[in-house]
Amino acid sequence: MGSLAVPEPGDNPSRVTTRRTVLAGGAALGAAAVVTGVALPAAARTGAGRPGTGDPFTLGVASGEPDQHSAVLWTRLAPDPLAEDGLGGMGDRRVEVHWELALDERFRRVVRRGHERTDADHGYAVHVEVAGLLPGWEYFYRFRVGRHVSPTGRTRTAPLVGVFGAGLTMSFASCSQYEHGYFTAYRHLAADEPDLVLHLGDYIYEYQRGVYVSPDGNVRDHRGPETETLAHYRQRHAQYRTDPDLRAAHAVAPWLVVPDDHEVDNNWAGDIHEKPEIPQPNFLERRANAFRAYYENMPLRRRSKPDGSHIQMYRLVRWGSLANFHMLDTRQHRDDQACDDGWKVCADAADPARTLTGREQEAWLLRNFRTSRARWDVLGQQVFFAQRRNAAGAQSMDAWDGYQGSRERVSRGWVEAGVRNPVVLTGDVHTHWANELKANYDDPDSPCIGTELVTTSITSGGNGRDSDPSTDPNLARNPHIKFFNNQRGYVRTRITRDELRADFRVVDKVTEPAAPVRTRASFVVADRRPGLTPVHSS
Numbered sequence: 001m002g003s004l005a006v007p008e009p010g011d012n013p014s015r016v017t018t019r020r021t022v023l024a025g026g027a028a029l030g031a032a033a034v035v036t037g038v039a040l041p042a043a044a045r046t047g048a049g050r051p052g053t054g055d056p057f058t059l060g061v062a063s064g065e066p067d068q069h070s071a072v073l074w075t076r077l078a079p080d081p082l083a084e085d086g087l088g089g090m091g092d093r094r095v096e097v098h099w100e101l102a103l104d105e106r107f108r109r110v111v112r113r114g115h116e117r118t119d120a121d122h123g124y125a126v127h128v129e130v131a132g133l134l135p136g137w138e139y140f141y142r143f144r145v146g147r148h149v150s151p152t153g154r155t156r157t158a159p160l161v162g163v164f165g166a167g168l169t170m171s172f173a174s175c176s177q178y179e180h181g182y183f184t185a186y187r188h189l190a191a192d193e194p195d196l197v198l199h200l201g202d203y204i205y206e207y208q209r210g211v212y213v214s215p216d217g218n219v220r221d222h223r224g225p226e227t228e229t230l231a232h233y234r235q236r237h238a239q240y241r242t243d244p245d246l247r248a249a250h251a252v253a254p255w256l257v258v259p260d261d262h263e264v265d266n267n268w269a270g271d272i273h274e275k276p277e278i279p280q281p282n283f284l285e286r287r288a289n290a291f292r293a294y295y296e297n298m299p300l301r302r303r304s305k306p307d308g309s310h311i312q313m314y315r316l317v318r319w320g321s322l323a324n325f326h327m328l329d330t331r332q333h334r335d336d337q338a339c340d341d342g343w344k345v346c347a348d349a350a351d352p353a354r355t356l357t358g359r360e361q362e363a364w365l366l367r368n369f370r371t372s373r374a375r376w377d378v379l380g381q382q383v384f385f386a387q388r389r390n391a392a393g394a395q396s397m398d399a400w401d402g403y404q405g406s407r408e409r410v411s412r413g414w415v416e417a418g419v420r421n422p423v424v425l426t427g428d429v430h431t432h433w434a435n436e437l438k439a440n441y442d443d444p445d446s447p448c449i450g451t452e453l454v455t456t457s458i459t460s461g462g463n464g465r466d467s468d469p470s471t472d473p474n475l476a477r478n479p480h481i482k483f484f485n486n487q488r489g490y491v492r493t494r495i496t497r498d499e500l501r502a503d504f505r506v507v508d509k510v511t512e513p514a515a516p517v518r519t520r521a522s523f524v525v526a527d528r529r530p531g532l533t534p535v536h537s538s
Contacts, residue, residue: 054079056145058241059241059297060075068158069134070131074128078090092120095117095119097116097144099113100113135320136158163320165320168195168322168323168496174202175461179218179219179220180216181510186243188507188517189252189492199257200425201427201428202260216462219511227290229289259313270336322495333361334357346397362406375527383400383426389477424450436448436531437449441480451531463510465487483521491503492505502522522534522535
């Protein structure tokens with residue numbers, strides 16, 4: 001192991017938020033790259049590791065789970081990523097993977113290096129938990145096997161508790177159905193150079209080719225059958241990682257991830273699979289396979305390594321004193337959906353005994369609220385939180401509307417704890433939404449007690465279409481909903497001591513590569529003022 005180098009007086013950890021100068025040359029970095037029309041920072045270029053080259057780094061690199069002194073570095077070896085056995089063409093052997101971490105993109109100032117061994121039992125994945133790092137600092141990392149060197153990734157540590165810093169640029173995304181379109185939104189997310197990325201579920205989809213067809217037609221196909229075995233979950237994750245835009249998004253910043261349903265089975269709940277009338281006697285074995293492959297393919301800490309059909313996913317990540325990220329698991333511990341799932345008018349949804357989080361996770365979250373001293377408390381979670389009714393008065397039994405007692409206890413918990421700025425981040429629904437959270441949604445005069453930002457999908461659902469929020473019936477029926485858009489994209493936020501700004505980013509088409517990105521709408525949440533203020537472009 002190398003010792004930690006002390007930065008020079010001129011070094012500045014906040015440079016991570018500035019546009020980086022393109023570096024020429026360098027064996028690991030290469031020259032400037034422009035892919036799908038977007039110029040990328042050097043750390044997000046993925047010219048190395050292309051499928052079919054014999055290179056073991058076809059799936060790229062990633063980092064995640066940053067705290068003030070450590071982060072996880074990840075890669076997975078797969079010279080033949082679509083191999084049917086899920087082992088990426090590696091066969092059955094043990095491999096030594098060398099890694100290094102530096103203060104600069106050229107690796108002239110290496111501060112940590114070491115090696116890890118991996119094998120077929122680990123899916124040839126590597127998880128390195130690098131400790132002893134400087135808080136609030138930017139680092140660069142890479143891996144080597146024999147003569148092969150991986151692409152370079154960029155990561156960073158969180159600031160010390162007690163430090164607010166200059167602010168945090170955080171983007172969040174969900175729902176990337178490989179067949180429905182090109183991952184151009186991931187490429188644009190990478191070009192924004194965020195400090196942190198949250199992925200809120202449906203990173204992969206489980207269906208076999210042609211089962212889930214976009215309204216615009218599928219532009220590419222899944223390999224293999226519907227995922228049930230470990231080999232096929234591994235193969236599916238690998239197929240998604242062959243996409244250069246996804247690899248670029250992983251390489252540019254550390255990620256915090258939570259799975260939703262499609263990483264296992266659509267709309268599963270606890271120990272119950274989607275369609276009980278269709279026998280699936282080995283569902284817990286399937287879930288164990290899915291969790292194992294998910295862990296192998298994500299930059300998670302060892303504490304999240306699955307134990308059979310259980311995986312520990314809810315956790316707290318602190319970003320100095322600026323923000324607490326409460327990453328939730330809304331699948332594994334929930335009761336079954338009320339009234340057989342779907343959109344229903346369902347009295348059972350209001351049963352206070354029903355739980356979306358499970359009792360243990362709920363108690364953990366409420367304790368977090370009581371002890372929080374952060375400026376912003378952010379819930380990274382999967383399903384729609386605010387009340388939402390359709391024209392028939394029905395609600396989604398898969399969302400928090402189907403578990404109203406859970407929602408009330410969590411909302412009341414942050415109010416009673418005096419949480420300064422509660423913000424809920426959500427994926428799942430394939431559309432952009434901005435919601436004001438209410439103590440009582442049925443009372444128009446009920447105070448606003450928090451804010452929810454919902455990201456659309458990266459691709460799921462096809463191109464979608466733009467719409468005028470002022471004429472949208474969803475907003476008329478649900479006045480606490482302030483914005484809706486049915487295009488693909490992601491949400492970019494800028495969090496400071498004084499405000500959180502959210503930019504709803506959209507691409508016009510996912511069925512064609514290289515679509516440009518634009519900001520469809522922006523809102524500000526001011527410190528101590530829950531609710532949404534539109535930002536009007538000049």
